Amino acid sequence: MLTRVTRTLVATAVILAAVGGLLGAVLGRDPGAGGLDGALLGLAVALAVGVHLLVRSAAGRGVEASSPEAAEDSVERRVWVAASSATFVDAVSVLVLVALLGLWAEGPLLRWLPLAGLAVVLADLGVRVRRGWRRQVGDGA
Amino acid sequence: MRSRVRELRSAAGLTQADLAARVAVSRRTIISIEQGRFDPSLPLAFRLARALGTRVDELFIPDDDGDQAVDVRSDEGVA
Structure with a gap:
């Protein structure tokens, strides 16, 4: 169980870093936005994606997911x-x-x-x- | 679609909760099937039939489609 949670956390962190880095790099080059703004926006979006993936993963593995109602x-x-x-x-x-x-x-x-x-x-x-x-x-x- | 789930469940001495546990669904699902509000999936229909010791076609009775299906087959046979 712990291994699965760790695997999920690591995968989430990797996705978060990748999305944040990508968005930060793209938006930072926009002449209309400063580099710092781009990086912050990228980080905010990546955080949202990370939280979404964590919640979704946790919901799929919780007690509720294996209840008869979820069958x-x-x-x-x-x-x-x-x-x-x-x-x-x-x-x-x-x-x-x-x-x-x-x-x-x-x-x-x-x-x-x-x-x-x-x-x-x-x-x-x-x-x-x-x-x-x-x-x-x-x-x- | 009409079902004989309630009738056969009572005859088998099972509660709705017992049957629900045997076929791995919620009790509310059994209630809805018995009330004719919810048509079960094919796998669930087979599990219900097995749990009640009967066949699917004896457990669930189509309202009116059964006769039409027979008519279509006989028409195809004639053609």
């Missing part, structure tokens, strides 16, 4: 997978819309546009999970 044939898992699959298509559309609007947006709108997109996707996922749950499990179960 492939369980209704809980099927509701979640169906909702996630449907939300993915919507999320791509929202991402495209945010990217297109971002080309013309300025000021505060540009700052809040990605957050608004994220809120829409999360709300979409919540509604789909709730609808799937009510259809396949019911309210009283």
Whole structure:
């Protein structure tokens, strides 16, 4: 168990360093951004990627992952997978819309546009999970 | 799709939790199948049939597709 955790941590650290280094090098060369800004941004993104990978890895190996509810044939898992699959298509559309609007947006709108997109996707996922749950499990179960 | 899971489970003296543990799913999954809200995957249907000592086609009964499938086969045979 410890070996697997160590392996995950090492892999995460390597990815983090690689992504951070790459982003820092690319952004640091941008005439619009200072070298330090580029490196800091690269490090921030790499940290986010690292945390994401760690949480995902830990979730896949935790007690919850081996519970009956997480079994492939369980209704809980099927509701979640169906909702996630449907939300993915919507999320791509929202991402495209945010990217297109971002080309013309300025000021505060540009700052809040990605957050608004994220809120829409999360709300979409919540509604789909709730609808799937009510259809396949019911309210009283 | 209708199922005889509740009937055969009761006849076997199993609780929903017992059956769920035997086929490695949650108890809520068994409840949803018995209520006809949730159609199980093919592997789960086979596990349920084995746990209840029966066959899949005796455990799950299609609402109306069964007759159509037979019609299609007979049409192909004629052609």
